[in-house]
Amino acid sequence: MILIIDFGSQTAHLIGRRIRDFGIEVKLVEPEVAFEAIEQHKPRGIILSGGPVSVYAPGSVTVDPRIFTFKIPILGICYGMQLTGYLLKGEVNLGKVREYGPALLHVEGSSPLFSDLSGKPFQVWMNHGDKVTKTPLGFEVIGSTTDVAIAAMQNIKKQIFCIMFHPEVEHTEYGSLLLRNFVHSICGLPIKKRMLTVSKIVAQLKSEIGDARCLCAVSGGVDSSVAAALVAKAVGKQLVPVYIESGLMRPGTREQVIELFRKQFRIEPVIINAEKEFLKILKNVTDPETKRKKIGALYIELFQQEAKKQKGLEVLVQGTIFSDVIESKGSKHADKIKSHHNVGGLPERLGFRLVEPLRHFYKDEVRKIGKLLNLPRHIIHKQVFPGPGFAIRIVGEVTQERLSRIKQADNIVLAEMEKSGWLKKVYMSFAIMTNTVSTAVKGDGRFYGEVVALRIIQSTDVMTTTWARLPYAVLQKISSRIVNEVMGVSRVVYDITTKPPATMEWE
Numbered sequence: 020m021i022l023i024i025d026f027g028s029q030t031a032h033l034i035g036r037r038i039r040d041f042g043i044e045v046k047l048v049e050p051e052v053a054f055e056a057i058e059q060h061k062p063r064g065i066i067l068s069g070g071p072v073s074v075y076a077p078g079s080v081t082v083d084p085r086i087f088t089f090k091i092p093i094l095g096i097c098y099g100m101q102l103t104g105y106l107l108k109g110e111v112n113l114g115k116v117r118e119y120g121p122a123l124l125h126v127e128g129s130s131p132l133f134s135d136l137s138g139k140p141f142q143v144w145m146n147h148g149d150k151v152t153k154t155p156l157g158f159e160v161i162g163s164t165t166d167v168a169i170a171a172m173q174n175i176k177k178q179i180f181c182i183m184f185h186p187e188v189e190h191t192e193y194g195s196l197l198l199r200n201f202v203h204s205i206c207g208l209p210i211k212k213r214m215l216t217v218s219k220i221v222a223q224l225k226s227e228i229g230d231a232r233c234l235c236a237v238s239g240g241v242d243s244s245v246a247a248a249l250v251a252k253a254v255g256k257q258l259v260p261v262y263i264e265s266g267l268m269r270p271g272t273r274e275q276v277i278e279l280f281r282k283q284f285r286i287e288p289v290i291i292n293a294e295k296e297f298l299k300i301l302k303n304v305t306d307p308e309t310k311r312k313k314i315g316a317l318y319i320e321l322f323q324q325e326a327k328k329q330k331g332l333e334v335l336v337q338g339t340i341f342s343d344v345i346e347s348k349g350s351k352h353a354d355k356i357k358s359h360h361n362v363g364g365l366p367e368r369l370g371f372r373l374v375e376p377l378r379h380f381y382k383d384e385v386r387k388i389g390k391l392l393n394l395p396r397h398i399i400h401k402q403v404f405p406g407p408g409f410a411i412r413i414v415g416e417v418t419q420e421r422l423s424r425i426k427q428a429d430n431i432v433l434a435e436m437e438k439s440g441w442l443k444k445v446y447m448s449f450a451i452m453t454n455t456v457s458t459a460v461k462g463d464g465r466f467y468g469e470v471v472a473l474r475i476i477q478s479t480d481v482m483t484t485t486w487a488r489l490p491y492a493v494l495q496k497i498s499s500r501i502v503n504e505v506m507g508v509s510r511v512v513y514d515i516t517t518k519p520p521a522t523m524e525w526e
């Protein structure tokens with residue numbers, strides 16, 4: 020097995036997923052217990068994850084340096100590399116230029132980590148401010164980028180390998196090959212292909228739910244639909260799907276939910292109309308975290324009211340997936356990036372037993388499970404839409420007027436993406452009301468109005484993204500239609516920021 024020491028990286032769990040995909044057992048542990056865990060589990064390899072803090076900051080998370088004496092191969096990733104450099108008496112400093120997003124890695128010298136990769140520079144995904152400025156004794160540099168001279172280093176004798184970039188994310192070219200080189204060539208573990216099966220998840224759900232009836236929060240999106248389908252398979256008619264019409268979802272969502280549950284499960288979903296309530300709680304709210312928390316709390320309140328009307332609704336099923344969990348501070352040393360309404364936005368007194376069958380899965384895995392469950396294609400491949408809906412795409416206060424404007428703009432984006440054949444090639448495409456105003460000249464008259472931003476991005480698992488290289492003609496069409504058709508808009512801009520550093524949504 021491979022032991023991962025989790026220093027609070029957003030992608031420590033993702034490293035685990037990649038290794039499991041090779042059919043290899045993984046254990047994630049906190050740094051405080053790492054030494055004991057190594058003695059106990061005798062792993063064949065150790066991976067040190069990234070993390071949000073700086074090694075030289077007072078009280079920053081560290082690990083017992085004796086882990087470097089076990090003669091077990093070690094791979095340090097980002098913070099893991101910085102910590103190795105620091106603990107083994109190299110130097111780590113804040114770089115003048117930080118790297119967030121793509122960089123080009125030049126492989127130097129020879130290393131089993133880069134076997135089959137030397138010679139040609141390739142794209143890696145970075146996410147750091149600090150860097151190793153002097154290698155510890157016995158280490159040699161094996162890779163660099165334009166801004167970072169020591170982007171990879173090794174001590175071949177001690178089998179310690181360190182990289183500043185993240186091989187676990189989909190946007191690092193050859194990332195999988197690199198991890199494979201580590202676990203297979205360096206640690207000597209055999210590779211098998213992991214198969215996703217639903218039977219285990221269903222069996223687990225059966226025992227977790229028992230005889231209770233389950234209120235299943237459904238939004239029409241892929242996660243909650245797959246979660247509901249799993250619950251239906253496990254406990255059949257105990258499933259009660261509930262859709263809340265918040266007025267914040269894409270128009271037509273309610274109808275899609277009703278059709279899905281009638282056709283696929285022969286169950287009539289409960290529809291709760293609460294458009295007015297949502298607008299009311301969002302009045303005067305401009306802080307994104309407050310928005311998310313208020314929306315999360317109202318969802319739960321409405322579910323609790325429903326549970327009072329129906330007997331035995333003890334369990335609340337949510338379609339939470341791992342990216343929601345980790346961004347809401349899903350591990351001990353992780354930072355909170357934002358409070359997802361279904362995780363960090365949950366009130367303290369829930370009043371339900373929470374069941375989340377997809378909590379440890381990523382979006383692309385959820386889609387695969389959906390396929391195994393024979394859910395319709397249009398649900399499995401439906402474009403992702405956030406639970407708090409348009410509220411977190413309207414920077415500043417959510418008003419009836421701005422809500423109707425964003426719906427119009429969103430509609431234009433979707434229609435033009437569809438028409439040009441680009442809709443199925445991207446992960447998400449949407450408009451943002453930026454709350455910034457700019458001057459325009461419309462029909463020879465001065466016009467001062469809001470700037471709309473477009474975010475059109477590519478990803479498979481939400482952990483990293485890049486913006487879509489749309490043809491100019493498509494961008495022009497979307498821009499012209501929005502400024503011409505949506506009242507109050509002065510300008511359209513295209514968001515060309517990768518994740519990291521930018522998150523998918525603006526709020």
Ligand code: GLN
Binds near residue numbers: 070072073098148
């Ligand atoms: N917090 C550290 C930095 O910014 C490490 C980042 C990481 O591990 N991704 O340099």
